[in-house]
Amino acid sequence: MATWNFEHLKHHILICNGSTCMRNGAEEITQSIRKEISQRELDNMIHTTRTKCNGRCQDTCVVVQYPEGRWYKQFQPDDAPAFVKSLYEGVSYEPKVSHFYGTEKFERTNNTVEGVLKK
Template sequence: MTTWNLNGMKHHLFFCNGGSCTKKGAEEVVEAMRDEIKLQEADVRIHTTRTRCQGRCEDACVITVYPEGVWYKEVTPEIGRRIVREHLVGGSPVEEHISYTYEDELAARPDTKEGQSKTKRKEAQTK
């Protein structure tokens, strides 16, 4: 899938094809997500790139979405299709599979040591 003209692109997906992700089905995730992008007729708005290791092996399979900076974990072909439909086309991220996002001053998600949830951050800001 060669893209010469990037005008109109809204999202850039990076598929991790490092060792851990490959062992957990990265190739099938790539195929499913690219297929869903075509089914949704979104290939003129979504560009995809395979990478080597993205350094999040414990989260395999890993997908990152830009320009938002959303890192998805434990992506299967079915979850990948949901990410395309719900996040990339529909605008609603698949929250239960997000491991990290640049949103809210680069704060990490609650399941990581570094961060707290957006809900807790908002609650703390209103007190």
């Protein structure tokens, strides 16, 4: 098993690869994000992790960006170039579709389903 050196890491991207997201393009999204990172030689700055279900199946496909804790829904493979560019340029990325994100207080954009509270 590899041990990665995260000394220069600035962003950690979690890409949902749960069964619903996988049926809706998660593999292509994962590969498109990773391809952009690699082509721009940003592997030391941006790390990706495939996750299992993030509990937002109605929002497929879900991508989560840390350390900001920003959640994106309905992510598409062609969103990857602008998304990755926003990370290394430090500019805001507004996807073509609505997204939800968390800061100190979880905020939602219009038409975002609240979901079930965990007990």
